[in-house]
Amino acid sequence: MSIRIVLENQPEFYTNLDVIRGFAVLTVNRQEPVGAVIVKLEGESGTALGVPADGLGSSSGVGIPQRNLNQRGDILHENHKILYKVAQVFPDPKAPYQPAPFILAPGQHRFPFEFKFGFNNACSDPAAMARIGGIAGPGGFGPGSGLFGLGGIRVMDGTKQLMYPHVTKTLPPSFTGFPGEAEIRYYVKVTIQRPGMFKENWRYQIGLKFLPIEPPRPPKTNQEAYARRPFAFRPRSPSPMPQSRKRTSFFGSRNASSSQFPTNEGLTAPATPTTMDGKLDVSGLQAPSTPIPPSIEMSARLPHPAILTCNRPVPLRLIAKKLAPANETVYLIALQIELIGKTNVRCQDLINTEVSRWVVVSRQGLSIPVSQPNDPVGAEFVLPDVIWNNVPLPNTVMPSFVTCNLSRNYQLDVKVGLAWGKPPGPSGNNRNNRLGPSEIPQEIHLPLQFSTVEVFSGLAPPPALVEALRRGASRLPNNRPVLPQRPGGSSSQPAPQQQQPPPLPFRPAQPVQQEPPADALYPPQLRPGQEAPPGQEAPPYDDAPPSYSEAMADMAGPILPQTARPAYSGVTDESAPSTLPAAPAEKR
Numbered sequence: 001m002s003i004r005i006v007l008e009n010q011p012e013f014y015t016n017l018d019v020i021r022g023f024a025v026l027t028v029n030r031q032e033p034v035g036a037v038i039v040k041l042e043g044e045s046g047t048a049l050g051v052p053a054d055g056l057g058s059s060s061g062v063g064i065p066q067r068n069l070n071q072r073g074d075i076l077h078e079n080h081k082i083l084y085k086v087a088q089v090f091p092d093p094k095a096p097y098q099p100a101p102f103i104l105a106p107g108q109h110r111f112p113f114e115f116k117f118g119f120n121n122a123c124s125d126p127a128a129m130a131r132i133g134g135i136a137g138p139g140g141f142g143p144g145s146g147l148f149g150l151g152g153i154r155v156m157d158g159t160k161q162l163m164y165p166h167v168t169k170t171l172p173p174s175f176t177g178f179p180g181e182a183e184i185r186y187y188v189k190v191t192i193q194r195p196g197m198f199k200e201n202w203r204y205q206i207g208l209k210f211l212p213i214e215p216p217r218p219p220k221t222n223q224e225a226y227a228r229r230p231f232a233f234r235p236r237s238p239s240p241m242p243q244s245r246k247r248t249s250f251f252g253s254r255n256a257s258s259s260q261f262p263t264n265e266g267l268t269a270p271a272t273p274t275t276m277d278g279k280l281d282v283s284g285l286q287a288p289s290t291p292i293p294p295s296i297e298m299s300a301r302l303p304h305p306a307i308l309t310c311n312r313p314v315p316l317r318l319i320a321k322k323l324a325p326a327n328e329t330v331y332l333i334a335l336q337i338e339l340i341g342k343t344n345v346r347c348q349d350l351i352n353t354e355v356s357r358w359v360v361v362s363r364q365g366l367s368i369p370v371s372q373p374n375d376p377v378g379a380e381f382v383l384p385d386v387i388w389n390n391v392p393l394p395n396t397v398m399p400s401f402v403t404c405n406l407s408r409n410y411q412l413d414v415k416v417g418l419a420w421g422k423p424p425g426p427s428g429n430n431r432n433n434r435l436g437p438s439e440i441p442q443e444i445h446l447p448l449q450f451s452t453v454e455v456f457s458g459l460a461p462p463p464a465l466v467e468a469l470r471r472g473a474s475r476l477p478n479n480r481p482v483l484p485q486r487p488g489g490s491s492s493q494p495a496p497q498q499q500q501p502p503p504l505p506f507r508p509a510q511p512v513q514q515e516p517p518a519d520a521l522y523p524p525q526l527r528p529g530q531e532a533p534p535g536q537e538a539p540p541y542d543d544a545p546p547s548y549s550e551a552m553a554d555m556a557g558p559i560l561p562q563t564a565r566p567a568y569s570g571v572t573d574e575s576a577p578s579t580l581p582a583a584p585a586e587k588r
Contacts, residue, residue: 002027003204005188012565013209014186015459016119016171020208024089024111024190026104033101035193037090041115043083043186043210045172047405048580049347050075077583078347080404081129081161082121082171083186089113101195115188117171117210121403124166129159164404172401173457174210174571175408178354179579182345182406186210187574207574211310211565214399214456216466218305225306227448228299230323233420234442235293293420295324296371300414300448308339308410309458310399311392311566314360316414318383320370327373333443334417335387337361339397344407358397361388367423398570399457412450419443458566 007022014020024039051074089111091102123129175184189205301317308314314337320330341356370381401408421441 001029001032001202003190003192003202005190005204005206007188007206013174013211013568014117015211015457015565016117016213017465018117019114020117020188021112021114022188024113026109026111026192028104028106028109030106032104033195034090034104035101035195036088037111038191038193039087039089039111039113040189040191041083041085041117041186042081042189043121043171043184044079045082045121045184045403045406046077046079046578046580047182047345047347048075048077048180048583049345049350049352051350075581076347076350077580078164078405079583080121080123080164080166082123082184082403083118084122085115085118087113087115111190119170120168121166121171123161123164123404124168126162126166129161166404167402169402170212170215171210172403172406173212173398173568174208174574175398175406176571176573176576176579177343177356178345180581181352181354182343183578183580184403184406185571185574185578205575207571207576209568209571209574211457211459211568211570212399212401213459213461216461217307217456221304223304224301224317225304225450226299226301227414227450228297229446229448230295230297231418231444231446232295232324233293233444236291236442291328292324292326294326294328294330294371295322296330296418297321297323298416298418298446298448300416300450302412302450302453306412306450306453308393308412308453308455310397310455310568311395311458313389313392314412316385316388318385318414318416320381320383322371322375322377322379322381325377326371328371328420329369329373329422330371331366331419331421331423331441332368332370332383332416333364333366333419333423334415334445335361335363335366336413336415337388338413338415339393340411340413341397342409342411344409346405358394360393361391363387364417365423366417370418393455395567395569397455398568400454410453410455412453414448414450415445416448417443417445 004025005022006025007020009021011018020041024037026037172184174186175182177183186208187205188208189203192202194201297320299319299321301319303315316337318335337360339358339360341358343354343356345352345354366387368383370383375381398408400410419441423441
């Protein structure tokens with residue numbers, strides 16, 4: 001027996017609204033009874049953090065993960081089913097229920113399947129999760145025409161997802177960067193259900209890479225986000241005044257061997273001006289002038305809002321502005337552009353932040369003048385972008401995302417090295433040894449930081465989808481989704497008046513219990529059909545796109561041709577087993 005999954009025209013990665021097609025190929029060498037063949041398209045966002053020694057972590061409530069705990073129960077787990085689609089490919093689900101199993105003849109059997117990736121994460125829909133499973137402990141059975149309405153299809157227990165807080169966001173990218181702590185995986189799994197109490201089902205799965213489409217970009221404007229820093233070099237110390245000295249013999253004292261070697265008696269030292277009392281006359285001497293040190297303001301600028309794109313160069317501009325009337329030249333000698341990613345890992349009550357760094361550009365030994373002696377004060381010089389405009393972001397950089405238990409945000413650091421004075425060239429490493437103390441170039445390194453930048457995937461949504469989002473946002477006040485209405489009510493027309501029931505007998509009022517203050521990490525949420533209490537406003541909803549069925553009801557189109565998709569290496573091996581420690585009584 002062997003099982004394998006063959007995907008048709010598999011791209012470098014899948015994205016939202018893509019259709020994935022393939023075959024589940026089953027090869028048997030003898031007759032085998034089979035109950036059903038189930039194919040699932042799943043996505044999981046899992047985290048695991050160790051409980052600190054003090055049990056609660058620091059006073060701020062942030063726990064420090066301990067990855068080397070060996071005792072069972074010291075590690076907390078949180079697993080979100082962000083994507084879950086099930087299809088029965090054999091037998092036909094519309095066929096009448098047949099209690100007897102199906103007998104497969106020896107040979108190869110192919111079962112085609114087809115799924116379409118959704119737009120938002122599935123675990124944020126409590127109604128859909130509550131309808132999945134819910135019985136038989138770790139898993140349930142889907143509806144069918146069998147005994148008690150069960151068809152024998154084993155599905156997950158969706159009610160477990162109701163225990164976690166959720167957000168409605170676009171599906172996150174595939175991610176395996178912190179083994180044993182956090183990962184986001186997508187995979188196709190096939191299950192061959194074998195009838196019999198003591199027969200184990202056959203299972204096989206393959207991993208997929210997923211990269212979401214980017215949100216609609218704002219229109220281009222002339223506005224820029226900037227990080228600037230003024231600076232001034234230190235004044236150079238003046239050179240010491242030349243002092244005259246009396247010449248002596250090359251071989252030492254004049255008294256030594258005066259009969260054999262010539263003396264300096266015929267030479268006289270330059271005259272030194274003195275006063276009547278023999279002191280040095282400095283009235284005619286002038287101290288060397290000290291040059292004005294250069295002062296420049298360096299600024300790094302990005303288009304506003306600050307958005308970077310995966311596999312594309314950083315749209316950066318570097319500008320130097322002269323602040324002082326210095327007749328000196330300042331050179332750019334070094335440049336480093338570094339992208340810093342912060343991954344917030346949440347697991348129940350524990351939070352941990354992992355920091356990753358990517359050096360996009362690092363250049364040393366430059367000699368680019370940024371300020372000339374003849375430039376007026378206030379003159380700006382735009383540095384040529386040939387240093388970084390051909391260097392794309394590494395293909396391991398994933399777009400910014402937010403999901404239920406993981407999030408990724410970025411900041412950009414630009415470090416600029418400047419020098420007052422001509423820096424030594426590649427062959428002039430010993431040039432500074434021949435210069436005086438006041439002639440050695442001064443160097444200064446300035447950090448320019450963008451505390452918040454967004455990274456987009458570069459997969460632009462289709463125009464029809466953008467128009468659908470715009471229509472959906474225009475129908476909602478303040479760009480917020482309409483709260484679910486009670487049965488019989490409507491969001492546009494008032495409910496019809498009904499007869500008032502007879503008054504109830506008087507009962508004494510019960511004391512109102514004060515609810516504890518809400519946790520900032522878990523804000524209060526309204527259940528389906530629940531309205532905000534009188535006198536209180538409904539909690540603000542996250543700006544999420546409309547549901548997949550609403551946005552894609554009247555249109556469908558490709559995001560980007562599969563042959564034009566860039567490389568993405570957010571996952572080392574998408575088919576590798578999970579690195580998270582197994583949770584107690586968990587069945588994957």
